[in-house]
Amino acid sequence: MYAAYDPVSGRCAIASAGHPEPVLVHPDGHVEQLAVASGPPLGQGGIKFEAAEFPLPTGSRLALYTNGLLHASAKGPETARAELHALLARPAESLQTCATA
Structure with a gap:
């Protein structure tokens, strides 16, 4: 996953090499899974990555x-994703604070 943030425009360009979509x-606590097209694994030359841009x-x-x-969850990836979204929706000053709460 590669993300480039432009603080002037407030936009972030993201490209993926097969990783899960960022959140x-x-x-206000609303959690949104960002739609980023999955590109080829890194190291496969000559194939372009498609970047998506988000505010x-x-x-x-x-x-x-x-x-x-x-x-890693015994409950399966979809349940783990739902739990991740619920955890991230909790008020926190940072992701680190959120993860240790």
Whole structure:
């Protein structure tokens, strides 16, 4: 996953090499799974990645994570994703604070 944030425009360009889609946590706590096209694995030359661009509102948080987080749960990846969204929706000053709460 590669993300480039432009603080002047408040926009973030994101490209993926097969990682799970990032999660945007809005300042009001609303959690949004961002639709990013999955590109080829890194190291396969000559194949272009498609980047998606998203506005990041002031005070929002962008969470990037690996497939391992989803597959580590005995409840399955979809339940793990729902639990991740619920955890991220809780008020916190940072992702680190959110993860240790």
